[in-house]
Structures are given as structure tokens and as C-alpha cells.
Amino acid sequence: MKLSEEEKQRRLRSFIRAARQAGIKLTHQRLEIFREIAGDGRHPDVESIYKRVKKRIPPLSIDTVYRTFSVLEREKVLAKVSVFCNRARFDSNMEPHHHFVCRRCGAVRDFFSHELDRFHVPEEVKPWGDVDTVYVELRGTCAECAGKASAEKTEDRRK
Amino acid sequence: MKLSEEEKQRRLRSFIRAARQAGIKLTHQRLEIFREIAGDGRHPDVESIYKRVKKRIPPLSIDTVYRTFSVLEREKVLAKVSVFCNRARFDSNMEPHHHFVCRRCGAVRDFFSHELDRFHVPEEVKPWGDVDTVYVELRGTCAECAGKASAEKTEDRRK
């Protein structure tokens, strides 16, 4: 899935704007890394971006790719797909169901939904393959963490 | 979230039945590990299960926990939460959208859905916390992999 040149340029401009706004340095590495994802709609992983950009910037270290991604994520220029997967979690409930996940503490709770059970796979998706599961993740902040957050207040630096 | 003793016993029986059926040995370790997750609805991770069971079986190795989980998963006794997260993937499309994910090759494709955009958070979920994102993952087999699969035929043993 190649993206149009137009869309790629639009994303590149939005990245440069976001970087300027956030007071973040526009290094050669960052531009090339971003250029690489902005031109690829297939959700590449770190490794493949690293390999591709390294061809153009041989001394590139993979750490720079990771750092650039976390900057881009923080600046809301790109999103991590499947965020809550640092550690495998298991579910002994084999009934089809969905999850509410807290972004802060990672807590997971199950829920069922008739509305979702009746969901129809969109026409545009059908030619891509066969869907066997509709999985929904409601992401947000659990009541407990919301309490802590209001106490700690603006403690946002993640380091 | 403690599960009822009744539900726990039901899951334990279903595990024992599945194990017998699959010709899998019902070892002390496996029973204790399963007992631990079957009694916990909070989707524990490997590490915490390991710690808890180790109290009862001190020589337990964490590898056994991993192996037991993969057996349980294969026998459809439990499911891994957030399956496609072995490697971080990124998305430069910041418009709210959803994904179709192929279980075989891990390919990800975007789609939009007005039906999902109108989704209402179920009443039962509301007291748990605030939802800011409704993320939907349609899981299945992409057309390309379906082709390969019919060629390779029943090659399902994963090791």
C-alpha cells in the first residue's frame, strides 16, 4: 500500500510544524526516519525502518529510531499500533468479549456488547480477507488512576 | 475482580477435559498454574502468575509457566490478550481509524467505519473509568495468506 506523494508531503509538513512547535530539533536522522514512515501505509516496525534508513545514513543507530518514534508519538505525529503489549497477558475467559484497558496502569476488564456482536464488516474490508473476530478495545483511564492523577497533578514527564 | 468459586470450578473442569482430550499430561505444575489464572479475572501476566505459583511449588521455573500458557493457548483453554504485539508497529495516520490484522503474517490495514464512530460505551463500562478511544481490530486471514494456506494445506503444527 503506497501512499500518494501528496499525502506524504502533507504528513511531512505536519511533522515539521509539530517539531517546530514543540521546540524539537529537526535533525537529518529524524527527517529521514519520518520520511520513511510517512511514505509507507503498512505500519512498518522499528527494525524495517532502521534497515531502510541505514542505507541512506550508514552510521545510524537503532536507538535513534526508537528515540525518534517516542518523540513522534509524544508529539502525536504518529501512533503506536497495539499499545498495551509490553508483556503478554492471558485471559481464561474464552467467551467472545472485549476489553476496557487503562492507559496508565494497564488494567484490563472484560465487557460484552450486543451492539458490537451485530457489527457488519465494512465492504471495503471484505476483499482484504476473511474476518473471524471483531475485537474492541476501549482505551482510557480507570477510575482508580483518575483519582491518583488528580492528586499527583501535572506529573507527565515519563522518565 | 475475584471470580466466583463456581465459575472457577467450571473452568478447571473444562481445562481437565481439554487436557485429557488432547492427550496432554495433567502435571501438578499445570494444574496449579491453571488454578491461578482460572481464579483471576484480571488478565495476569506471566511474571505475576510465576511468582504466585512459585510460593506453592518453589522449584517452579518460569519457562514452565510460558510452556503451560502456550499449551493452554493451543488447546483453546485460554487466549492471549493483544496477540499481535511482538514488535512495536507505528502508524503515521493520525485520523481515528481501525485495523484489519492478518493472524498469519501480521499485516495491518486501515479502515474507517461510521458505524463504529457512533459506538456507545456500554453502561456497565462507564463506572470503570473514562473512555477516550474506541479501537477496533478485525482479525482474520488476509487474501494472500489464504492462498498460501490452501497450498501448504494442513501444516498447522507450530514447532
Place this chain on the structure above:
DNA sequence: CCTCCTGATAAGAATAAATCTTATCTAAGA
């Protein structure tokens, strides 16, 4: 109840993804 054999286990080594450390280096404002 005993024996045997296959599959399971413990222990520690090996891998792999992601992050940290430290000594340079550089973007960009003065």
C-alpha cells in the same frame, strides 16, 4: 501395584527487543 517410555520439568544459557550510558556532535538561536 510395578515398569516403562514419552513427554514434562528445572536450571541456566541463549536470543531478541528495547533502553540506558557516555563521550562526541550538531541544530539553531544569540
Place this chain on the structure above:
DNA sequence: TCTTAGATAAGATTTATTCTTATCAGGAGG
């Protein structure tokens, strides 16, 4: 051009997961 805070490369480190190998034990058959 000069300065400096923030960025980079390289390699070490951490952390989750898997592999290796030498025992061990479940459970089928006697």
C-alpha cells in the same frame, strides 16, 4: 561565528521469552 542544550553513535544493559540438556514423572500396559 559562537554557544549550548539537546541529539547522536556505539556499545553495554535490561527484560521478556525461548532453547538446551540432563533429570523426572504421568499414566498406559502389564
